Amino acid sequence: MIPLRQQLGFRNFILALIMMLVLSLASSAVQIYSDWQATTRNMENQVHQTLGLLEESAIQAAYQLDRVLAQRIVVSLMKTPSIFKAEIKDDWGNKLAETERPVMNSSVYWYDNNFIERYRTFAHTLTLPEKGIGVGSLEVSIDQAEIMKDFTRRSWQVVYIKLIESLITAMLFFGVFFFFVTRPIINITHNIAGLNTDPEHPELLDLPSRHKGDELGFLIKSFNNMLDKQLRIERSLTDREAYFRAVMEQASDGIFLLDSQGQLLDVNASACYALKHSKEELLSCSLFDICNEKYHDDLRAMIKEADFNTSITKEVEMYRRDKSINLMEIRTVQVKINDQTCLLSSARNIGKRKSAEERIKYLAFYDSLTDLPNRQLLNDRITQALRIANRHQHTGGILFLDLDRFKLINDSLGHSVGDNLLKQVALRLKSSLRSEDTVARLGGDEFVILVPEIPTEEYCATTGIQHLAQKILQLFKQPFIINGHKLFVSTSVGITLFPQAHAVSIDDLLRQADTAMYQSKRQGRNQLCFYQQQLQESVNERLTLEKDLHHALENEEFELFYQPQVNMQGQLIGMEALLRWRHPQHGLVAPDNFIGVAEETGLILPIGKWVLEESFRQLISWQEQSLPESFRRLSINISPKQFIQPDFVDQLEALQQQSGIDSSLICLELTENMLIENIEAAASQMRRLKALGVHLSIDDFGTGYSSLRYLKTLPLNELKIDKSFVHDIRTDASSLTIVETIIAMADSLDLEIIAEGVETQADQELLESLGCQHFQGYLYSRPVPAAECAHMFTSEPMALLD
């Protein structure tokens, strides 16, 4: 209960009372003042009236100096209670009559000279009315205390009434205020204090119907809303806390709540279990007490750096109760609990994961049988060795080892003997090498030794590595004892050196060493071979080829095969002449194998000339047999060297005239790049050919520097879409796009288009749908000798080959 003095109603009452008192005093003062003015005015009027009444008699008495009359007048004046003295004087100022009575002792004596004069004198000059001559004066003195007696009484009455009125109003006001405001508020306060806030059965305030629309009703409603909101928040907080508690307790990770000094404030069951401590024991520790000292700096950093958004992860060793060690990964994040900034750490045992990771890492780089580096690690080391060798200009080597007849041992003695043998080989190899060298197992019985830098103090690098390889061969001289079997095993070694004149990849290096190793096998096993020898052989091969090529023409070893070109109806529209070399030893050799050499040696010129002669001759012979109507041209491949001869056109013209062939039946296939290299010369050469009536086609179109700019300036007839695009057209979007572009280009330049390498009906259909109308490829026929072409010369659609 609030003490009365502090109650709002009471304080209002006092305040109102004071204000009303002040107001009533002020209004009393105003009232009294105006009363005072009226009273004095009355009194003055009364005196003047009285004097007026007696004036005539007084003039007479003064004029005639009639003392008796004067005396009568002053006596009659004394009948007025407030007049206590009266006198009449003549015009000389001599008193004719005077009377005075003693003034009474007044209770309002205090007025005297404090606020107002108590005594006032009124002098009235006596003048003869007709003559206007002053004859004397009449003076009266009055005692205002007499008048004030009434006035004072009235004034007190006013003050009393006003005060009582104020008091009553203030009390009424207090009563009303108490009844309508204070008491309901007190009730509400009581009700609030007595509310049941148990979240399970919460109560709200009653809203009395009389307060429904007023401020108190509004207050109650607002309070209820607030209470409801608070209850809901409380409930969700409780639920959440329960949820978090459950999550914490159920978590398989250990969870620690720490203060900013690392003191443990809470832990879950998993944390207790992992550290084999009771909860009470842990709560008396700090994080530093349960972690190995060498991680303390890490932990301090973690505590400092963790914030609300980023968790910090550290690996630490935590002590169990028995001081054994648990490798944990702890992730820490800042949290705020009851306004205190804390840290929440979850700790996971990563001992097992670590060892598994290490094992996986190991397996990724090591061979599980021999524990030697595997191909992956070897590749890394070769990359590094190549880089260093390039930088420091020293020589390194790669030895490729393959055990001889290992398969035999494996098959006859079983895999476990095989495996053990591989292990022992690995051991022997490892023990015989320097620490900077790497011996790796690539799989099966293949081992690779990487020597990043061959020591060259005594010998040159080649001799140095040869010595090493011999040492290794020597290692195998001692038998291996495996499961009681005494095994004699040898190995074949292939060697390659790096860096090399041209940039080589790791795969190249390994392939070279592998090739050299096979060379060793071929030479009878148990020996070493350098890759260089292999190279020498291919050089030799090429030299013989070149030598043979010189005689091929005179020995008439060349032949032309022909491949048909067809239109959409499958009718024969042309043939392409393709060169073949019938080598006395190697049989039929494809042009890709000798055209390059022929070009390098210049032999391509007589060969090319022979091709022209032979193809013209063949065409004349076919013409005689009658070609189908649809046939338009014979295509002949021209090598760049041949084409740029200044007299190429003359040669061709001479051959054409000799053979008597119609030049419009000839189409020359040129390659893009040869045109680009010397576009001016090529263009003039082509213009002359065009003038002859010869058709010009660009072979393998799309693989070179295809550019509209030069296409426009050259007198071309046809573009031949390269077979590589046709091959991929249905599987590779970019090939499709290229083909589409080529066809569009040909269209815009008004060139014919032919696709080569068409192998399936689907290829043809797709090309057709793109706007290509001429085709060449295995779908219609492979290149065949002239003798086999006769069946193609029908006007019927060409039968497809099986």
Ligand code: C2E
């Ligand atoms: P090329 O001019 O692009 O000739 C087309 C090549 O594609 C021919 O190879 C042909 O056999 C092959 N081919 C034809 N249809 C198909 C098919 O459907 N699928 C596949 N995968 N290939 C097909 P070939 O006869 O071995 O000729 C190879 C290259 O040698 C020719 O390519 C040409 O550049 C050159 N060549 C051939 N004969 C001569 C010649 O007389 N003089 C010159 N200078 N070069 C020639």
Ligand code: CA
């Ligand atoms: Ca060709």
Ligand code: CA
């Ligand atoms: Ca081609």
